[in-house]
Amino acid sequence: GAGVSQSPSNKVTEKGKDVELRCDPISGHTALYWYRQSLGQGLEFLIYFQGNSAPDKSGLPSDRFSAERTGGSVSTLTIQRTQQEDSAVYLCASSVEGPPAWDEQFFGPGTRLTVL
């Protein structure tokens, strides 16, 4: 069966440009998460979608970051006016439902973003 997929795998952009990162969760998974992994750091939570509930955006680092999830499936993370500190690997994960917190989150392979 298909796992979580993300595109593009790698993205190089110039400072000031906007970028869109895509995540296709596992079919039937109602919860979707975005994390950011900077060099030498752990994963930092960005945003969490759960079913039809309002998303938890508490991890977004600035108003340049936004995300949407269409039809309860595909999600797009948008970074406007990119800065060099946005360079990182962006990971998406999905799970059957959350809560309960027991549910395993399945991760995609990530998008490596490089801002020149």
Next chain:
Amino acid sequence: AQTVTQSQPEMSVQEAETVTLSCTYDTSESDYYLFWYKQPPSRQMILVIRQEAYKQQNATENRFSVNFQKAAKSFSLKISDSQLGDAAMYFCAYRRSGYALNFGKGTSLLVTP
């Protein structure tokens, strides 16, 4: 906010030996879950083992086991009979219901022949 601390940036173990990775966390909650994830160079995060805080019995998954000390807020991972394929970054993570995972900064495990 909950914090997760992994005090060992790097660890090394010989094949077939046992290694223990440390993790401590800070929380005021009584109901939560703890996880260990493995991230090989492919970047793919893989769940290794998980523990429910209300369970006193330590979780085990084949060669992987945990030592969960709730009062001490400690959650270490023991890998027995280490294999070359165990080489990876290992992340400890905390989660409570309704929230996303909160990760430590990771421990890089090197396995030598």
